[in-house]
Structures are given as C-alpha cells and as structure tokens.
Amino acid sequence: MTKLILNRRNFIGTAAMSGAALASPVYLRRAHAAGGEVNIWTYNEFVPTAFKEQFEAETGIKVNVRLVDDQGKQFNLLAAEAPNPSVDIMTVAGHRFLQFIDSDLLTPLDTDRLKNWGAINPTFSESDWATINGHKWGAPILSGMEVLSYNTELVTPEEAETWDTLFSDKYKGQTAYVIQDMMSIVMLKMGYDGNMVAYMDDPAKAAEIVEEVKQYLIEKKPLVRKYYDGGAEVQQMFVNQDIALAQSWNGPAAALINDGFPLAMSIPKEGSYGFVYTFNIANNAPNLDNAYTFLDAILASPEIGASMTKASGFISTYKGASEYLSDIEKKSTSFPEEQLANLQFFRAEANDMKYKLIDPAVEAIKAS
C-alpha cells in the first residue's frame, strides 16, 4: 500500500534510533541464539533497519524482508504458495483479516508465546476487530487512516473540512485519490455505510449504492489528475506540485510534513476510515519458532514503535512510543479531537460482498 521516500530526516532518525537501541538494555538477548531465518512480507520501513541488524546479531536469525505494496497482491501470492508458503510473517491490514482467514492462510496467534504482548496499547490489541472466531490473528504494529491531505500554500484549512473540495471545479486537474479507498469514503459522504455491513441482508441495496457511487466517480473523472496506488506516488505528486490536494493515507502525508513540506491533513466532517496494520503468522509457516522470536523482539520496546512511526509516518500502536517522537513528529501523527470523532474503523464482516461489487466498479471507473 505504501512506498515511502528515504530522506535525510529519515536517515538521521534511523541513525539516532540505532544509537538509542545500542545504548538500551539488551532486550534481544532474552531470545536464545536460535539461528536459521525468518521470512517477512511487509511494507517499506515497517521493519526498522537498526532493529533488524541488532536482532540478527543477537539471535543469529537472518531476517529476509520482501517488500509488498498491495494487500490484494499479497493475498494472491500467499494463496498461490499455499499450503506450503515461503513466508513466516506477513503484514495484513486489520479489515482484510477475514479474507486471509477464510482462505486458511493465517494461523491464530498464540499470545502466550509473546512476553511483550502487553506492550501494545489495548485499544488496538483488544478491540473487537482484533478477535475473530475467538482467536487473535495478528500483532497490531501501526495504525493509519484515510485523510484529506492538502498543500497549505494552495488550499485553506476551511476548504479541507469537506471531501467536496476534492471534487470541486476550483481544483480541477489538481487532485488525486485511490479509487478503491475513495469508493468507501464517497459512500460515507453520501450518507451510506462504507463498510456495507448495514446491507449484508440486502445485496440489491448494496449493489444499488455501489452503482450510484460508481456513476458519481465517473461523472467527476474529468476533475481528477491521477488515480494512484502507492504512498510514494502521492508524495511525488505533492513534491512536484502536480496536485494541490488528495485523499491519502496519513503515513505518506506525515512523512512529507516531517520533512518540512507545506502539507497538512484533515479528517473531513463527512467522516473517514481508519485501519491497523498487523504482523501475522502464515499457516504452515516454515520457521514458526523464529517468527515468534521475531514478533516478541519487535514488540519489546516503545523505541522500536517510535522508529517505525518516524520511518513510515503511521501511528505506532505501542504504549509510550510517542515519548520518543520529536514535536513535529508528534504533530504529524495526531489530529484534533473534533476530527477524530469523524473517524471509524474499516470492518471486515461484509468484505466478501463489498469487494465483489467494488472491484468491478473500480475497473469500470478506470476504463470509462
């Protein structure tokens, strides 16, 4: 979903975290020198380099990271490898859990094997979406949300209070969004349930709503500059001043703000959706013990959580991680209370029906 720019600030931040990690108690030595390897599919910067190097040195376990940029692609890769996957840990967005669980691709997480499970803020580790069929399926690591990002030199904070600005003639040819994400947001903007849970018993109504949203986005197509897919793309467009505002994830936008770019974010009054990234263990993971060793180690310190936030811009789920952020980093990862009140989490219950309707609609909008 995201590809972030490694810039000078990130580098300095990573170097500072390396120093802090080296100076901190050797939390990793609790893990015995196990050796072997652990294979991880994750987004760019989600496994901090300093942590990875220290983990490998302390445990002898080699960490093989394969970068992913899309949940659907990751699902397909895993499904193609099942039932004997090459991966041990992958990064699933909380609202995509069910798709993976229903396809028998994940194994329930044995939290008793994670001594540091308590380091996660209970808001994330114990929330309703985190428990499915009586099991925990992943360790929450970062949280994000769909926001309206805007260039503060071109767009006012008042204009950014509504999603309508994204579709206004004033900013024709200066906007960008991820169509699939925008479908849910436009549903919300129109007063519908973007999670589609409310229409689970009424598929005809669900289809009608998706059709209405599809027609709306086709009608507004002449106004958009670019449909994009990855965080790096929207960063690039803002930096090159190709766009003035965009629907984006908070992570890539926060990274630009931290770098001093004149950008701000808002959660518009019509509402928006939040999501949580989790580290999950694959069913039949080839290095199961190493996977648990890795998970326990990465949850060991709030400094690691802060390091992930600094690199990715997403908000850490670790207790006390914000203590290790600078003022500007704290600012770029927090929102006013009145805006947070407009936020709700993506839910997975209706995903099967929802994506069967949305995916063809997305293709239709692109093709139109």
Next chain:
Amino acid sequence: MSDDAAGRSFSKAEIAGQGERTFWGRLANWPLYRGFTAFLTASPRRQFVILAIFPLIWVLTQHLGPMLQMLRVSLTDAYPVAPGTEQHFTLQNYTRFFGDRIFWQPFFRTLIFAGVFTFCTLILTYPVAYFLARHVSRKNQVLMLLLLLIPFWVGEVVRTYAIMILLGNTGAVNMVLKWIGLIDRPIPFMYTSFSMGVGIVYLTALYMLLPLYSALEKLPKSYNEAAADLGAGAWTRFRRVTLPLTLEGISSGCTLVFLISTGFYATPVLLGGPSTTVFAETIAGFFHVAGDQWPTGAAFATIMFAAALVLTGIFQKLMNSLRKGDTK
C-alpha cells in the same frame, strides 16, 4: 620447425600412444566413448537434433510454458484454488470481455496508442538511424551506437522517473519555458497521453533504431549515386531507392515496438492519467486489486496477446506485399 618435422606424418598407433598418457586421451580412446560419439554424429539430422534440443527445452519451458499455463488458467473458474473447493473448466472469463463493453475501451485504446506510438517512434528514429548509417564514419559508428545505448543500461522504471523529472510541473521543461518567458503557469504535461507517449517512444526507440540502422547500413551507397546520376533529386532518391530497400528494417522495428507497446504496464501507470488507462492496467487489476480473479486476468491477457499477433501478422503481410510490389 624443420621441413622434416613439418612433413612428418604420425601413425594412428603413435597418436593413440601419446593420447593415452592424458585423461582426455584415454577418454578419446575409450571404446564406449568412441561408440557414443559415433552414434551422436552419425548423420546430419542427428547432429541437428542434438544442437536443437537445448534451445528447444529453453523455449518450451521459459517461453511457451508460462503462456500455456496462462491459457490453462484462463479456462478455469478459480485460481489459485481455495481450500475445499474444486476447479472447473469455463469460457466465462472470455465471454466477460465480449459481454461487457466497459473493457473494450482500454482494449482499443491500447491498440490505438500502440499504433500511434509505433509510428511516432519510426518517424523520430529513422533520421537518427539514417545519419548514423550513412553519414558517420565506420570508425565512429560503434562509439555513436554505444552513446545511444547508454540510457538502456538502466531499467525501465528508472528511465520513466527521468521522464517524470523532465515533464513535471516543477520539471526541467516547464522551468525552461518559464525562464524564457513563454509561460506563467506550468503546463500540466504529466499524467496525460502526451507524457505517456513520450515515455513509451523513449523506452522503445532502441528497438526501432537497431533494425533500421542494420537495414540502412547494408544499403550500398552506389545505388543512390546511380539514381543521382540518372537525375533523381534527394526526395526521389529517398522515396524510390532508400525507403523501399529498408522496408525490411521498418517492418522488424515496427513489429517489435508495436508488440512491446501493447504490453507496457509500469510506464502507463507512472506517466498516464485517468483517461489513458491501458489494457495492461485492466489486466493487472484482476491480478492484485481485484483479489481473486486471476482467470479473468489470464483470459484478458490471452485476448490481448492474440489481438496483437493478428494485427502484427496483417502488418507483416502488408509490408511483404509492398516489398514484392517494389521488386517487380
């Protein structure tokens, strides 16, 4: 070496005696080995089979294999197969394309773009190839070709990003136009069919240039000189001599560029906009964004492959008839 030594002939026994001192010599004299090599080289047909077998295995496993697998997947109702379910044969993935007009637009857009970009590439690279083959000394031709090849040492995505740096609102082109006072506000080149066209022409130029250069380089200068002696002007010499005799290079270059252009994915994604969606993006949508619709994506890829081959076949036929017409 003395005449005596040079003229001396060795008997078989002497050769065998010397050869047996080394491993290879002993192997060469080993009856089983000799019998085996005699069997392999007994006839030209057998030699041909031996030479062809490894390339054949390569083509079958690395080229045809994936395509056949794609064809197989396109004829199924599910892939990868979910646990506890069965895979069935179906033509539904093909009928989906023909039954839903929404997919025709990116399909025909791709073919039109590929045709237009191929023509633009030809028009832009022909003069370069002509200059290189006809006006640069043979000594410098290799150096010039090397210079033209340098950008192709880096990958497609890196070169695409270079185009983004050039054409962006804060890119070099807009900066220069602004500096010389031609514009006040940047021209939105990016995320249009223009930026996509620039990217594709740039990325495929080499595939057009090399066949053209090869055809032009083989053309004897005396043909043009003879035409000039007979009173033909520059344009007539080009139209009646150079162009007909380089049709083979044009045909090869256009075929290569057209086929490559129909399959481009990263460049349209990075440089294209909402109104330039090409069929490769639609196909890719079925492989990741759309979750579990690989068979549909495979069917659409097969349709595009077949369409590109048919169009290329027609083009080749046309070029062949043109060539024959000129040689009559």
